[in-house]
Amino acid sequence: MTDLVFADEEDEDAAAAAAALDPWVVLIVDDDVAVHQVTQLVMADFEFAGRRLLFLDAYSAAEARSLLQARRDVALILLDVVMESEHAGLELARYIREELDNHHVRIVLRTGQPGQAPEEHVIKSYDINDYKEKTELTKRKLITVFYAALRSYRDIMIIEQSRQALRRSIDAITRVYDSQNLRRFASAVLEQVAYLLGYEAQGLCASRVAAYAASHAEGRLKILAATPEYSRMLVDEEIGTLPPRVCAALDRALLEQQGNSDPQHFVGYYRSSSGNETLLYMEFAELIDEQARELLEIFCANVAITYESLLLREEIQDTQRSTVYIIGEAVERRSLEPGQHVRRVGEIAALLAEASGMREADVEFLRLAAPLHDVGKIAIADQILGKPGKLDEQEWASVQTHARVGFELLRKSDKRILQLGAIIAHEHHERWDGQGYPRGLAAEQIHLAGRIVAVADVLDTLLSRRCYKEAWRFEDAIAYLSAQAGTQFDPTLIQHLLARLEAVKDIYRRFPDA
Template sequence: MATSLKFSSKPKPQATPNTLPPWQVLIVDDDAAVHQVTKLVMRGFEFSGRNIEFISAYNAEDAKQILQANPDIAMTLLDVVMESNDAGLQLTRWIREELGNLNIRIVLRTGQPGQAPEEKVIRDFDINDYKEKTELTHAKLVTVFYGGLRGYRDIIKLERARQALRRAISAISSVYDVQNLREFASAVLDQLNDLLNFNGDGLCASLSESYTASSNEGHLKILAATDAYSELHIDSNIDTLPSQVKAAINKALEEKQHHFNDFSVTCYYRSKVGSETVVYLSFDNKLESEGRELLEIFTANVAITYESLLLRDEIEETQKSTIYILGEAVEKRSKETGAHVKRVGEIAALLGRGLALPERYINDLLQAAPLHDIGKIGIPDDILNKPGKFEPEEWEIMKQHAFLGYELLASSDKRILQLAAVIAHQHHEKWDGSGYPQGLSGENIDMAGRISALADVVDALVSKRCYKESWPLADALDYVKSQRGIHFDPALIDVLFANLDKLDDIYQRYPDAPGAP
C-alpha cells in the first residue's frame, strides 16, 4: 500500500463572506390579498444568512410554468381551492409525479378545510405541512418557514453529498484506468476539475490554474498542465513555473504533506521507493469544507494508484530495456546497427495508430516488434554475415530464423512475448502468398506480422547491411509503394504514406541509419 497521506492542520486565512442568493418561495393562491399579506408578514425574514424572494402565481397552470422554469424553488405555499375545488391537490400530485421534484417543500393552505380534510390530505398526498389560512399568524408563518426551509436545505445538502460521492467514485475510477505516469498526471488534473466544478455553498465553481510536477532524481519536471499554461513544455524544469507555484510545490516537498488554502491546494504523493509527485491547483472561488472533504477522499485513493503505476512503469521499462538488449545483441552479432530494432518497434506502433488499433495493442507492438529477428541467434555466423548472395542451401538455413524465433518465444505465456512469437514467425510472409516460412497470404497473415513486415523492410532498406549499402529514404519508399498488394498489405502502405512526417520524426530520434533523412 502507498504511504499514508497527511494533511496540514494550519488554520486557513479568513475570507470575505460570500453574498448568498435568497431562498425562492412560491405563493400559489387566487386571492391577491393572500400574496400581499404573506409578503408583508414575512418581510425581513432570514434563514441561514439568506433572505426570501417571493414568486407569485394565481392559478395552477401559471404555477406549473414557474416551477418548470425555476427548479431551485425551495418552498411553495399552495392554496387548495382555486379554479377548482382540488386544484392545489392536483398541482401537488403533478409536482411530485410528473415534474419529479421531490425536493421542494409543499405547504398546503386552505380557507375551506371541509373541502379537503387534513387527515386524508396528509395521508394521500406528498406534502410537508397543512394549515388553515386562519392559523397563519406571524408566529405560525415563521414556524412554517423555518421548518420548510430547514428541510429543503438538508435535502439539498444530502443530494449534493450524494452527487459529490458519485463524482469522487467516478474520478477515482478514471484515474485507476490509466496506463502510465503521464496519463496519471493528466487524469488527476481532469478529474479534480470535474470533482470541484459545481455551484453551491461557495464551493469552487471554476478551476483556473493547475500543474502536476514529478520529482525525478532531484529534478522536478512538468508532467501535465492545463490550458492556462499551454506555453509550458512537458518535462520542463520547475524553474519555468511562476514564483507562487514554485513556493507552494517546494513547501509540499519540504513538509511532505498536502496543503489546502482558501484558493489553492497542493497535493503531495510519495512512493515507498521515494519518488515524489506534487499536484498544484489554484481556484477562482473559495474552497469550502465540502470541497476539502472530497479532495481528501480523492487524494487518499489516488495515492494507491500512484504507487501501483510507479511499480508498473518500472516493470515495463525493465521489460522494454531487456527486449531492446536482446534485439540489439542479435543485430550486433550480424554487424547491423542496434537502433534498427527500436525503429522497427516505433514504425510498427506508427502503423498501428494509423489503423486506429487499441492503444494497449499498439504498446505491445512497440515492445514485441523489436524481437522480429531474434531467431537469427540460431543461424551460423558464416551465413549470417555473408556479404554476397546465398547459395540455395544457405538460403534455406537463413530462412529458418523465422521458425527459430517463433519456437524460442512461443514457450512463454506472457502476452508481449506471445505477440513477438507471431511477429518472428510471420514477418517474412507476403500479401500475395510468396513469402516464408508458411506461404500465408492476405488476411491469413496476422495483423502484427503484416505490420512488422513493412516496418522491417522500410528500415532494412535505409540501413547499411553486410550485403548492401544503405538506400535513400525516398528510394526505399518508392520500393515499398511498388510492392503494394504484392509484398505488403495495401492498407498499411496507405497508412505509411499518410504519416511520412511521423516517420521522419522516428529517424530524427534514432538517427544512426546512414540513409535516414
C-alpha cells in the same frame, strides 16, 4: 400577525464570502403576484451555509414546467395548488418527480384553499416534502421551512455528488496503468473527500519524485490531482502559476517536512520510505474540524503510496522495454548497419494497430513485441547477414530460418509480450497472397500482428541504408507498399498507412539513425 425577526449585522468579510458562493435557487410557483413579492421581501436577508438565495418566478404550472425543463439546479419549490386549474400544482409535482425524474428538489406545497387539497391525501399521494397553509406561514415559520428544505437538499446533493465521484474513481481504478489515469483517479477521490466532508472545497495534490524512481521528473513538484478550480494544472504540471498563498503553503510544508493548516486551509505532507514527497492542499469555504483534517491526512498518505507503487510498475515496464530494444538492436548491429530500426518498427506497428481499432493495452503490447521480429537472426552466420551483394540460394534458405528460430526462442515464455513476439517473428514474412514464408499463410490466416509488422518492417527497411542497398526516398518507399497492397500486404493496412503519412514522418523525426 407576522412575526418580526431581525437579522444580526454581518461583517464585510462574511458578506463577501457569502457573495462568492453560488446562491440557493428557489422557485416560487403561484398565480398571485403578491405572494411572490412578500416571500422575496421577507427572505431577502436569508442565508444558509454561507449562501444567499436566488428567486425564480413562475405564475402558472405551465410556466414552471418550461423553466424546470431548462435547469436542474433548483433546490426548493414553493408550490401553490390552485392556479390555471384546481389541481395544477399537484399535477406539476407529479410531473417533476415522474417525467423530469427530479427527486432532488424539495417541494413545499403552499395553499390558500386547503379544502381543495386535503393534507393527508396530498402527503400520501404526491411526492412532496412539506404542506403548509398560507395563513400559517409567518416569517419565522417560513425561515424554518427554508432551513429544513435547504439542509435536506444539500445533504441529498452531497450524497449524489459522492456517488458520482465514487463511480469515476472506480472507473479510473480499473485503468490505472499510467500516470494520467492515476491523475484522474486521484482527482475523483479528491473531489469525493470534499463532498464526504460536507465542505465547499477546492484543492490539489502534488508530488516531488525521487530521482531514482523517475529520472524525467528529478526533484520536480508535479501535480497528481486537482479539483476543477486547479484542473488546468493537469496539463502543464507546473506550479509557478499557482496563487502566492498556495505556493507559500506548499514551500513551507516541503521545508518543514510536515503539514500545516489554519481554520480554512489544509496542507498535508507525506514522505514515503523511498523518499518521494506528496502534498495535499485544500481550501474550504467553512471552518474545518480535527476529524476532517485527519481524513485528509489519510487521503494524502494513500495517494502517495499508490503513486509510489505506480512508479515502481513503470520502472519495471521501462526496464522490460529497454531490454527488448537492446536485444533487437543487438541483432540489427550484426548486419553492420546500426540504427533505430527496431524502435521505428515498434512505433509504426503501434500506429497501424491503433488505426485498426485495437484496444489501447493491445497497442502497447504490440509496440513492445514488434522489435523482437528478427530475433531469430542470432542463428544466421555473420558473413551472410553482412554480405553486401545478392544472396545465393543456400544463403537465402539460411536467412529464411530466422522466422522459425525466433518463434522457437520466444514461445517458451508464458509472458504475453514474448508470446506475441513469437507470433510476429513467425509470421511477419508471410504474404497476403500466400507466397511468403515459412508456412505460406494467406490473407487473414496470418495473425493481424504479423500483417502489421510486415508492413512496418518493409517500410523501414526500404527507408534505411543496408549493407546491400542505399536508403530509398520516402515517396518511392510509399509507392512500393501501395503497389503491393493486396499481394504482399494487407490492403486495409496500406490504406491506414497512406492516411497517416505525416504521423509516419514524425516517427522518423523522433527516431533518426545516428
